[in-house]
Amino acid sequence: MRKSILIGAVATGVVGALGVGSVAYTALDKTVTLSVDGQTRTIHTFGSTVGDVLAGEKVQVASRDVVAPGTDAKLVDGARIAVKYARPLTLTIDGKQSKHWVTALSVNGAFEELGLRYSGAALSASRSAGIERAGLSLDVKTLKRLDVVHDGKTTSVDATALTVGEALKQANIKLDSDDLVSPKLTTLLANGTKVTIKRVSTVTRTLDVDLPFKKVKKDDDSLFEDQTKTERAGETGLKKQVVRITYIDGKKVKTVLVSESVVRKAIDKIVRVGTKERPEENGGGGNVGGEVDSLNWAALADCESGGNPRAVNPNGHYGLYQFSLSTWRSVGGSGNPIDNSAGEQTYRAKLLYKKAGAGQWSCGHHLFD
Missing domain, CATH: 3.10.20 (Ubiquitin-like (UB roll))
Structure with a gap:
């Protein structure tokens, strides 16, 4: 009887112990x-x-x-x-680098975490790209507005470019290798940058250039000191020049001589200059006697030629008194009246008067003024 009770008690104790452990286990375990x-x-x-x-x-x-x-x-x-x-994020924004730590798993999430927007910017990775624990390096080119002055107009450009050159390429504004761009193509862009393009062009041309002739004087003792005679007329020469002309926006700014060659040489003009001393003359060129010397020869000369001993009339009359060459020679004159002194011309006029009277001149009546 006692044995059965003992067994029962032990069993009850074991069950009780197991019950307490289960409660303790449940209390310590957490989900x-x-x-x-x-x-x-x-x-x-x-x-x-x-x-x-x-x-x-x-x-x-x-x-x-x-x-x-x-x-x-x-x-x-x-x-x-x-x-x-945390993940390292290296941002290079318009060429300037900065480092950050973010817990976001994507580029877009990192921008939100850092409070960045960069609307319209060009990114080296998409906004949905993931960021591994090793981190990410990201290039950002922000959207910028610039004005480009070119070809007589101004073009406003929105570009996600880093440099002036990249912006012009995005805007499809063509450049020649010699065009002038300010600021330079490698200049980093800032919002509001003004870019000026000057178009440069060069042309090569062949020009005809006159070569002036020289005037050579030669002494001639057969002529009086106040006389000259053209022995040979001068002739202009010719040379060919090849030049390179530079234009900026259509305006010529520089001309460079490339080569030149003489096609025809100039021929010097030769003028003989008198060296013979003219003999002294009396009064108005010599007296012929009588009332002739007292006539008003100055009034006649003033009417005929304006008092100019070198006057030439296209109809073939010369000097103070407008002699024809044949009349001049008929009274002993030599050469052309205009090559002689005023006194010599007056002397010959007096001889003509004695020979033919005042009717030889249309202004002859002025002799009696």
């Missing part, structure tokens, strides 16, 4: 949701803090990583733990 970079799983843990859970799951975090709630937070059943790893 936790763990999200690591968006990857979520449910786990059971006996840990008492978030750090215990991470250690148990071999999730290592660094100072820049984000853990929510913090690693020291106490665990409760049903807790949710989020871990976001």
